[in-house]
Amino acid sequence: MTVQLGDRPMLDPQVALRPERFGALAYHFGNRRLSFLKHPDLVTVVRSLDGRTTVDEAFDTAGVEERRRPAFLRALATLTDSGILTVEGDRAA
Amino acid sequence: MPPESGSPAPSAPAVAPQPPAATRPLVDEFRLGLDAPICLTWELTYACNLSCSHCLSSSGRRDPSELSTEECFAVIDELQRLQVFYVNLGGGEPMLRPDFFPIVEYAVGHQVGVKFSTNGTFVDAAAARRLAGMDYLDVQVSLDGATAGVNDAVRGDGAYAAARQAMDHLADAGFGAFKMSVVVTRHNVDQLDDLKAMADSYGAQLRVTRLRPSGRGADTWEQLHPTQAQQRDLYRWLLDRHDVLTGDSFFHLSALGDPLPGLNLCGAGRVVCLIDPVGDVYACPFVIHDEFLAGNVRGPGGFTSVWRDSELFASLREPDSEGACVSCGSYDACQGGCMASKFFVGLELTDPDPECVLGNAEPLLAALAADRDAVAPRPSQDHGRPGVPVPSPVTLRPTRRVRV
Numbered sequence: 001m002t003v004q005l006g007d008r009p010m011l012d013p014q015v016a017l018r019p020e021r022f023g024a025l026a027y028h029f030g031n032r033r034l035s036f037l038k039h040p041d042l043v044t045v046v047r048s049l050d051g052r053t054t055v056d057e058a059f060d061t062a063g064v065e066e067r068r069r070p071a072f073l074r075a076l077a078t079l080t081d082s083g084i085l086t087v088e089g090d091r092a093a
Numbered sequence: 094m095p096p097e098s099g100s101p102a103p104s105a106p107a108v109a110p111q112p113p114a115a116t117r118p119l120v121d122e123f124r125l126g127l128d129a130p131i132c133l134t135w136e137l138t139y140a141c142n143l144s145c146s147h148c149l150s151s152s153g154r155r156d157p158s159e160l161s162t163e164e165c166f167a168v169i170d171e172l173q174r175l176q177v178f179y180v181n182l183g184g185g186e187p188m189l190r191p192d193f194f195p196i197v198e199y200a201v202g203h204q205v206g207v208k209f210s211t212n213g214t215f216v217d218a219a220a221a222r223r224l225a226g227m228d229y230l231d232v233q234v235s236l237d238g239a240t241a242g243v244n245d246a247v248r249g250d251g252a253y254a255a256a257r258q259a260m261d262h263l264a265d266a267g268f269g270a271f272k273m274s275v276v277v278t279r280h281n282v283d284q285l286d287d288l289k290a291m292a293d294s295y296g297a298q299l300r301v302t303r304l305r306p307s308g309r310g311a312d313t314w315e316q317l318h319p320t321q322a323q324q325r326d327l328y329r330w331l332l333d334r335h336d337v338l339t340g341d342s343f344f345h346l347s348a349l350g351d352p353l354p355g356l357n358l359c360g361a362g363r364v365v366c367l368i369d370p371v372g373d374v375y376a377c378p379f380v381i382h383d384e385f386l387a388g389n390v391r392g393p394g395g396f397t398s399v400w401r402d403s404e405l406f407a408s409l410r411e412p413d414s415e416g417a418c419v420s421c422g423s424y425d426a427c428q429g430g431c432m433a434s435k436f437f438v439g440l441e442l443t444d445p446d447p448e449c450v451l452g453n454a455e456p457l458l459a460a461l462a463a464d465r466d467a468v469a470p471r472p473s474q475d476h477g478r479p480g481v482p483v484p485s486p487v488t489l490r491p492t493r494r495v496r497v
Contacts, residue, residue: 016204018129018176022122025131027178029206029229034131034178036119 001087003055003076005069009085010051017043026084033082041068042075049085123356126363126410129175129400134378135368137165137196138185139476143212144483145237145248147276147310147317150369150381152185153478159370162192164391165199168368171396172205179206179229183378185370185476188215194223201229210235210274212252213259221262225269233272233300234259239287243280247317249484264295272338274300277327278317285330289337300338301331303345306437306447307379308472309483314438324450325349345430345446348423358428362387362409366400374399376409379433383473416443423451439469 003009011017014030023037026046037043044062049055055076064072079085140155141148160168172180180200187193187209200207208231216224216234224232234256238244241253263271273292275281281288285301292299306314319327328346331337331353341355356364361377362385368374372390375381387406388399400406413419418429430446438447439461445453461467477483 016176016178018178020122020127022117022119025176025178027206029178029204032179032206032229032231038119 001077001080003073003080003085003087005054005056005059005073007055007087008051008053009049009055009076009080009087011046011049012083012086015084017047019043026079028083031083033084035079035082035084037075037079042072045072045076046079046085051088120356120358123358123360123364124410124412126406129177129397130366131177131360131364132179132181133172133177133366133368134181134183135168136183136185136370136378137187137193138190138370140189141185141212142189142214143186143249143252144477144481145252145309146313146484147247147278147304147308149305149308149310149379150183150185151308151472151475151477153481154476155185155189156370156476160372160390162195164372165192165196168372168390168396169196169200169203169205171390172200173203175397175400177205179208182207182209184210186212186214188220197227197230201227207231208233208272211259212248213256216259216262218262218265221259221266221268224263225266231272232263232268233274234263234297235274235276236288237276237278238281239284239291243284246280246484247278247313260295260297264297269296271295271297272300273297274302276304277301277319278304279319279323280317282319282323282327285327289334298336298338300340301343302340303342303431305379305431305433307433308381309477311437311469311472318448321450321452324448328353328450345427345448346450348427348450352426357426359430359432361385361432362403362406366406368396374403376405377433379431380436381472381474382436382470384436384470413443416441417453418443418445421445421451421453436470437472439467 012028015026015028018025023039024043026035026037037046041062041064045058048058048061059069076085080087136150138155138159139150139152141152144153188211197207206229210233213234224230236244236256237247244253275288289299304310304314304318324346328349331339331343335354339355343353344357347353347357365377366374367378368390369381374387374390374396376385387403390396418424430449432442434447435442435444440447440457444457447454447458
């Protein structure tokens with residue numbers, strides 16, 4: 001699925017993040033999927049996604065410049081597909 | 094131990110590398126080693142009711158100095174602090190430990206998920222219900238043939254029936270998608286479609302792993318390992334079936350073309366390791382040998398100190414610099430193959446994998462066979478039960494397809 005700048009995804013409560021040089025390991029205890037977050041900035045973004053913060057705001061907080069945002073959006077979409085992030089209805093217009 | 098309970102990345106879960114592009118390829122990060130393993134294999138006991146002819150840990154008898162329940166809990170506490178998200182428990186037959194369930198429950202209660210390998214003998218209806226009631230638990234039932242004839246020739250009389258009964262119980266108990274775990278041999282490789290159908294019939298996932306010449310496998314590998322033609326068939330079969338798990342153990346086949354999914358590298362001492370029943374830490378489940386012993390969890394600093402400070406692991410995390418493989422065009426695909434397989438057939442670690450799909454090991458193996466003075470390393474320990482015969486696969490002929 002796609003993730004948009006106005007979405008307010010949430011890091012699934014069953015997910016644990018383990019910091020690494022390259023970023024982090026993310027493990028979902030429910031579906032037992034391991035994912036690799038391959039950039040420290042992506043970890044910062046994911047950690048700030050609490051269901052109330054928009055993706056746009058999370059990018060600002062983490063200092064993700066405009067040119068990097070498409071790649072980050074794709075990363076967030078993949079994380080959503082693997083259950084690391086959940087997106088409730090609540091899409092900003 | 095159930096030979097398939099570990100692999101370069103034991104039981105690697107579905108892995109989804111995430112963009113954006115990292116500064117360094119992830120595989121290079123892993124080659125340098127992480128501060129803690131991604132996952133590890135932990136053989137809980139050398140006790141086993143079976144005597145499989147390819148057992149990686151030469152299991153049979155319980156070691157009197159195996160870790161106590163309290164020591165196991167302490168290891169789990171450490172793994173929780175290190176955020177090792179799951180362990181592959183094996184043996185021997187782990188369910189032979191009287192404290193098997195308390196250890197599993199302690200682990201899953203401390204954010205260390207459990208995947209455990211069993212031959213199924215002790216998975217009765219009650220045990221299946223207990224397992225089905227637990228979160229964060231995966232079960233792998235070992236089966237090395239779609240028929241009793243093929244399976245029991247390697248795992249012993251009655252092993253097929255026991256595994257089928259265990260899977261019946263797990264399905265009846267509503268466990269969900271357990272794993273059916275198969276070590277690929279010359280004799281069962283033609284049965285993979287049948288094994289897949291059998292797993293599907295249980296709602297289970299098929300997991301296939303590579304045979305290693307480790308433990309008792311040192312004596313049977315020559316007769317059991319797939320032929321080159323079978324390896325090529327297996328590669329194509331796996332490429333078409335991404336729903337079949339491999340524990341990333343067939344990365345040496347990636348030299349045949351497109352890489353197989355997963356981490357195509359040897360994770361020994363870098364992202365995985367083995368803890369044996371007495372707390373010894375080895376580089377991977379396939380090298381229970383003094384040369385690959387990094388330390389013991391009972392030592393000062395525990396497991397963490399072994400993982401971070403052992404000289405052996407430090408050396409495994411250094412870049413490869415020599416050997417025939419580094420200059421081979423397929424090196425990026427296969428990374429030189431499996432360290433354990435090379436070691437136990439008597440090759441140098443910088444030599445090609447003995448099952449190199451390009452045939453690069455064959456002159457070396459022929460030279461070893463011709464050299465009367467060449468002695469391949471023997472496993473450093475044997476927990477086999479005296480007087481208990483090990484099934485001999487030597488007389489078995491390759492089978493034709495059989496319906497299950």
